[in-house]
Amino acid sequence: MKYLSEYRDANLVDALLRKIKRTVTRQWNIMEVCGGQTHGLVRHGILEMLPEKVQMIHGPGCPVCVTPVSLIDKAVELCLHQDVILCSYGDMLRVPGTEMSLQQARAKGGDVKILYSPLEAVEIARKNPRREVVFFAVGFETTAPANALSVVRAKQLQLSNYSILSAHVLVPPAMEAIMNDEETQVSGFLAAGHVCTVMGLREYEPLVEKWKVPVVVTGFEPVDLLEGILMVVTQLEKGEYRLENQYKRVVNSDGNRSAVGLIGQVFEYRERDWRGIGEIPSSGLFVKDEFRDFDAMAKYQLTVRPDQTDTECLSGDVMKGKIKPPECPHFGETCTPEHPLGAPMVSSEGACAAYYQYSMKS
Amino acid sequence: MCLAIPGKVISLQPSSDKTNIPGKVSFGGILREVNFCFLPEAGIGDYVLVHVGVALSKVDEKEAMETLNYLQEMGELDELDSEQEKL
Numbered sequence: 048m049k050y051l052s053e054y055r056d057a058n059l060v061d062a063l064l065r066k067i068k069r070t071v072t073r074q075w076n077i078m079e080v081c082g083g084q085t086h087g088l089v090r091h092g093i094l095e096m097l098p099e100k101v102q103m104i105h106g107p108g109c110p111v112c113v114t115p116v117s118l119i120d121k122a123v124e125l126c127l128h129q130d131v132i133l134c135s136y137g138d139m140l141r142v143p144g145t146e147m148s149l150q151q152a153r154a155k156g157g158d159v160k161i162l163y164s165p166l167e168a169v170e171i172a173r174k175n176p177r178r179e180v181v182f183f184a185v186g187f188e189t190t191a192p193a194n195a196l197s198v199v200r201a202k203q204l205q206l207s208n209y210s211i212l213s214a215h216v217l218v219p220p221a222m223e224a225i226m227n228d229e230e231t232q233v234s235g236f237l238a239a240g241h242v243c244t245v246m247g248l249r250e251y252e253p254l255v256e257k258w259k260v261p262v263v264v265t266g267f268e269p270v271d272l273l274e275g276i277l278m279v280v281t282q283l284e285k286g287e288y289r290l291e292n293q294y295k296r297v298v299n300s301d302g303n304r305s306a307v308g309l310i311g312q313v314f315e316y317r318e319r320d321w322r323g324i325g326e327i328p329s330s331g332l333f334v335k336d337e338f339r340d341f342d343a344m345a346k347y348q349l350t351v352r353p354d355q356t357d358t359e360c361l362s363g364d365v366m367k368g369k370i371k372p373p374e375c376p377h378f379g380e381t382c383t384p385e386h387p388l389g390a391p392m393v394s395s396e397g398a399c400a401a402y403y404q405y406s407m408k409s
Numbered sequence: 410m411c412l413a414i415p416g417k418v419i420s421l422q423p424s425s426d427k428t429n430i431p432g433k434v435s436f437g438g439i440l441r442e443v444n445f446c447f448l449p450e451a452g453i454g455d456y457v458l459v460h461v462g463v464a465l466s467k468v469d470e471k472e473a474m475e476t477l478n479y480l481q482e483m484g485e486l487d488e489l490d491s492e493q494e495k496l
Contacts, residue, residue, distance in 0.1 A: 274476075
């Protein structure tokens with residue numbers, strides 16, 4: 048398929064690996080922020096092929112993983128006790144809440160629908176005027192335009208039975224929080240290509256300047272990932288720090304301005320609690336007051352308290368890059384995709400799921 | 410969640426509705442309905458990046474070719490370098 052197979056070419060992968068090996072002379076720790084990139088690195092065996100001097104640290108870029116338990120509890124409550132049709136991306140279903148996951152709520156009779164797009168949820172609301180429909184709007188900047196669009200469309204169609212439960216998080220404040228952590232070992236970043244497809248590059252300039260850290264916006268295929276890593280280590284070896292764009296075929300420096308415009312029309316930035324990590328200033332998107340009729344938090348008068356720290360699951364340490372999933376004592380033992388202790392074991396972008404899926408077999 | 414894949418635009422319907430520009434995109438032969446309201450400049454035959462039902466960006470063929478050619482050249486030069494080192 049065009050624009051996919053070319054970026055999985057074995058000769059190019061070999062050439063890039065050789066070049067990386069010849070470039071590095073010292074130990075470097077590079078964080079790939081996005082969970083999709085973590086899965087790419089593990090699935091294609093890239094972690095084993097990289098020289099030992101290049102360590103990849105897996106970042107918090109899994110929106111499902113960082114969604115607070117209390118929000119999952121609210122979603123469960125809505126579908127069990129408020130007779131709501133709860134629509135969600137499939138990833139969210141098996142993530143444990145305090146008492147149960149959405150999948151378990153569905154088994155108890157909750158009306159939970161797995162959808163590909165929030166626009167489908169708007170259609171469900173249009174066709175079921177007597178039922179309330181709530182879309183669990185989880186995601187990073189990549190997903191925000193579609194979720195914002197669903198609100199604008201619902202308003203345009205004058206639907207009074209559609210709202211979203213927003214659990215939106217933003218990447219740059221999380222990178223800032225990682226650099227702010229005194230124990231951080233990150234010497235360079237691969238920034239998430241699809242987030243930048245929407246937002247463009249400018250948000251990352253202050254981060255590069257403040258922390259003197261190389262940031263390379265990178266794609267998701269093996270050739271993309273290796274070229275991104277090469278660009279970071281080349282900068283590091285020269286003592287440079289710049290913002291670079293490896294993923295030029297898709298990301299332009301302005302991003303998608305009409306998508307950014309719609310995000311700004313529907314959402315505002317506020318502090319958000321990240322599961323396993325804690326509160327990060329200006330890191331969440333919340334529905335603006337003028338769209339409060341479409342905000343499930345306002346409509347159902349939901350309040351969310353900061354989560355109590357999980358006692359068993361070490362997802363916070365995994366997502367801050369402090370430990371690798373197999374270093375967790377529960378990994379593959381008391382925590383598996385069938386019986387997860389935390390979200391990173393069940394999300395398609397979770398680091399624990401990546402290691403379990405692709406390394407346990409080997 | 411941020412998974413987005415390139416597909417080829419097969420059809421586009423003219424629309425005066427700014428929040429709904431419907432079209433069809435082929436992902437290796439599988440057709441999906443896609444909303445082009447964030448990418449009205451897309452045309453039939455273009456490759457576009459689609460995420461949860463909306464098109465977000467056009468794949469720039471020129472940039473894609475430049476990167477691949479550059480990497481190919483880098484690979485060949487690197488091979489030459491390492492063979493010379495062996496001599």
